[in-house]
Amino acid sequence: GSERQFNFSAGPAVLPEEVLLEAKNELPVYDHVGASVMEISHRSAAYDKIEESAREHMKKLLGLSDDWHVLFLQGGASMQFYQVPLNFLPEDGSADYVITGRWGTKAIKEARRVGDVRVAASSEDDDFSHVPPVEEWDLNPDASYVHITTNETVNGNQFQKDPNLDVPVVTDASSELLSRPMDLDGYGMIYAGAQKNVGPAGVTIVLIHDDFLQQRKQPLPTMLDYGTHAAKRFNTPPVFPIYMVEKVLRWLDDLGGVDAIHAINQRKSQKLYNAIDGSDFYRGTVDEDSRSMMNVTFRLVEEDLEPVFIKKAKENGLLSLGGHRTVGGMRASLYNALPEEAVDTLVAFMKEFERTHG
Numbered sequence: 001g002s003e004r005q006f007n008f009s010a011g012p013a014v015l016p017e018e019v020l021l022e023a024k025n026e027l028p029v030y031d032h033v034g035a036s037v038m039e040i041s042h043r044s045a046a047y048d049k050i051e052e053s054a055r056e057h058m059k060k061l062l063g064l065s066d067d068w069h070v071l072f073l074q075g076g077a078s079m080q081f082y083q084v085p086l087n088f089l090p091e092d093g094s095a096d097y098v099i100t101g102r103w104g105t106k107a108i109k110e111a112r113r114v115g116d117v118r119v120a121a122s123s124e125d126d127d128f129s130h131v132p133p134v135e136e137w138d139l140n141p142d143a144s145y146v147h148i149t150t151n152e153t154v155n156g157n158q159f160q161k162d163p164n165l166d167v168p169v170v171t172d173a174s175s176e177l178l179s180r181p182m183d184l185d186g187y188g189m190i191y192a193g194a195q196k197n198v199g200p201a202g203v204t205i206v207l208i209h210d211d212f213l214q215q216r217k218q219p220l221p222t223m224l225d226y227g228t229h230a231a232k233r234f235n236t237p238p239v240f241p242i243y244m245v246e247k248v249l250r251w252l253d254d255l256g257g258v259d260a261i262h263a264i265n266q267r268k269s270q271k272l273y274n275a276i277d278g279s280d281f282y283r284g285t286v287d288e289d290s291r292s293m294m295n296v297t298f299r300l301v302e303e304d305l306e307p308v309f310i311k312k313a314k315e316n317g318l319l320s321l322g323g324h325r326t327v328g329g330m331r332a333s334l335y336n337a338l339p340e341e342a343v344d345t346l347v348a349f350m351k352e353f354e355r356t357h358g
């Protein structure tokens with residue numbers, strides 16, 4: 001039998017078991033090429049096919065037109081914190097940032113190294129317990145872009161609507177990409193580290209609209225210029241992570257795409273939020289109108305018991321329920337590949353824990 005347990009890790013995170021088994025089967029010899037996928041040229045026909053399929057599936061799943069470039073880069077989402085302003089924040093210009101948690105805070109810190117940035121809105125004073133409504137943002141009409149974080153992995157909040165503004169929006173969608181359909185109209189760029197919903201760590205997904213791409217500054221260091229990668233395969237890409245991403249995308253497509261997974265994700269998160277809301281023993285950390293479908297953050301009213309909860313959960317096969325080290329408490333990450341049964345098991349465990357410790 002499988003010894004795999006229910007994995008609530010925030011990232012690197014659970015991958016579909018089917019995908020892991022398929023990769024296992026083809027590990028020593030990939031598709032009759034006489035070597036593993038890790039051992040072949042990134043200029044080979046076999047690799048071309050993998051990357052093309054990954055790109056086409058990404059476009060299909062998100063409904064991206066041919067005006068969008070799908071790039072597979074390195075350096076993590078953290079590299080994007082600097083690469084975005086490097087490409088799009090001109091010396092005489094300014095960019096707006098909406099800060100809803102730890103990752104947006106890191107993003108603006110890097111942007112400040114490049115040029116002039118403004119905080120258009122922030123919920124820091126409320127411990128990032130909500131996403132400030134777009135009507136309340138203090139936007140600069142001359143900004144080069146507005147940077148947002150549509151899902152804050154640590155703080156557990158999520159935009160409930162994709163903003164459509166007068167200037168292009170750039171979002172860090174690391175912990176929500178492909179978990180829901182996106183309204184693409186307002187976006188110039190969407191980026192995500194793969195290691196939550198899309199694949200293993202080691203590749204960063206960058207989706208960039210051609211109109212936005214054309215606005216970038218010149219000249220730029222070759223490797224950090226999005227144009228380099230939009231034009232051609234410039235250097236050795238992370239072949240193995242992209243190979244895994246291609247499998248995850250096909251898995252999602254076979255399952256019915258983002259609409260299908262969105263319905264499942266909504267059900268999964270609703271079950272958990274219902275368990276939290278329906279008890280005086282647990283409490284959520286985010287306002288109801290801003291809470292995340294992907295990263296459910298909660299506390300025990302009696303916080304001293306939290307380490308016991310996390311330890312007991314682990315003994316019961318429920319892994320990685322501890323909150324981020326900077327905020328404590330609990331966090332259950334409910335990414336696409338986490339089976340609904342995992343949430344049912346967690347909810348049953350929570351009821352039992354409350355019964356024995358409440």
Ligand code: PMP
Nearest residue numbers: 076077078103153172174175193
């Ligand atoms: N942004 C968000 C929203 C994240 O969740 C993470 C990783 N947890 C990062 C950025 C940083 O990603 P990476 O480690 O790939 O640089």
